[in-house]
Amino acid sequence: MKKILLIISILFFNLLGFSQTDQEIYEQAFQKINCMLTKTCSVSFSDAVFTVENAYFSNRLNQELFEKQILVLAELSKQFIASQDLIYDYPDRNKVVKYAALFNVLTDTTRIQVDSSRYIEMQPYTYDFTDIWGHKDWSNMFVSKLLDTKKGNCHSLPFLYKIVADEIGAEAHIAIAPNHFYIKHQNKANGWYNTELTSGIFPNDAWLMASGYIHLDAIVNKLYMEALNDQQMIALCMIDLAKGYARKLSILSHNESILKCCDAALTVYPRYINALLLKAETKKKMFDALMVKYNAQNPVDIMNITEAKNIFTEMTNLYAQIHELGYRKMPEEMYLNWLTSLKEERNKYENKKITNFRTKTK
Incomplete structure (x- = not known):
């Protein structure tokens, strides 16, 4: 019922030609996302993300383009699955192959065959060190910005990953660290493991703890490092x-x-x-x-x-x-040093078991 009333109110404004104020737009966005929180309408992470970003742009964000860009990434992931053979011999192989495909599409150069003799290359999404907290421009945190520029941060990259994962039917969970979001997956071979989109590797929990800002109380109280559910x-x-x-x-x-x-x-x-x-x-x-x-x-x-x-x-x-609860404020400079340490000390923090999920061309 709430969803129907929301749609009617939007149509009412549009039909009468009234321009909505930003406050009205934000109120409608709140109602739509709250509908998902209370499970009185279907839950869609992609829709929730688009609603947030569209409200900031005063309902001027192109939803059709946004959805097409997601579908392209989903299709690339499916093509990757069809063309590669995952070296992983456990019962949940069909699930893990989706993780591997999506990770490769987002973090590595992807070749697309145009015809029998021509290929085009899709460049990977990379980390943008400019205004990483959106202090100057809040839209730098957005998935739509990432899709348009192929550059993002620890907010937009895992959010995009989650959106495309949902599109291809792959289970993915966002997790939180100080000032940071990342992805957690689970498989029968290794249990829970971390996927870090900012650097394109699979770090172990020791890297997260190495920041120095995850207090023991924060772990006990499940403030960080938990695989979040849909709500x-x-x-x-x-x-x-x-x-x-x-x-x-x-x-x-x-x-x-x-x-x-x-x-x-x-x-x-x-x-x-x-x-x-x-x-x-x-x-x-x-x-x-x-x-x-x-x-x-x-x-x-x-x-x-x-x-x-x-x-x-x-x-x-x-x-x-x-x-x-164990929260300790992490200075921005310290965060950047911590993030950089993952690349500089890759051998120290990389989960070697996960990187062995190699693929070979069929």
Whole structure:
């Protein structure tokens, strides 16, 4: 029913020729993604990602092109499966061959046969070290940007991988590390293993721990390194929606909308660190605004105001919870050094068992 009402409201605006405001666009995007979170409509990671990015571009993103680009990658993966023979002799071979195909299509040069004598080459997707957190341009985090430029980051690369994996029927799980997303797969030969798209290798868990910012409490509390389920991965998109909302409509009156996104994500993923951080930071902005409003020099100066006291209590409780869960802030420079270490110390951190899943031409 919610999905039907959402479609009717969109058609109503379009038929009457009304132009929607960004706030209305974001509200509709929230309803669509929340529908997936609550399982009142079908869950599609691809649709959730497109909805987030389209809202940021004020519904001007070309969905047909987006979907065609995904289908091309899916078709390339299928061609790779048909032309290669995976060296892997376990019962789940049909599943693992999809992992191998998709990994090769995204991280290596792919040759496409045009006719009996001609080939074209598809270049791999690579890491873009420019504005990797989207500080200057939030769209640098987007899958649509990655598809257009073939350059992405630890956000867009694993998100694209997950989207194409769904398209070819391959099970893939996004996992979280400090400031980072990556892919986790499972097979009968080795159990769970990591797939890192930023460098195109299969790192062991020791590399993740080597960052120095994964506290033991964070492991115990499952803050990081867990294979997320479908709803949890949609929750990632809900927080991306909130962050885009904050970037595009950075007005204090919209903080409640950002908090609504955080609460929706936390309903299905209570320990999603990015949701907890965004909620705490939003509460802090609200409290800081009250400090300015009442010309207060110290927090204690407005503790007699109920609104200020409630917001301050919620904020401090959130920061305390975040710390107790084991979160430690990782400096951006340290993150780049850690990411680079995977290539420079490949022999130290590469999972050799996974790299032995070689392929040979049929």
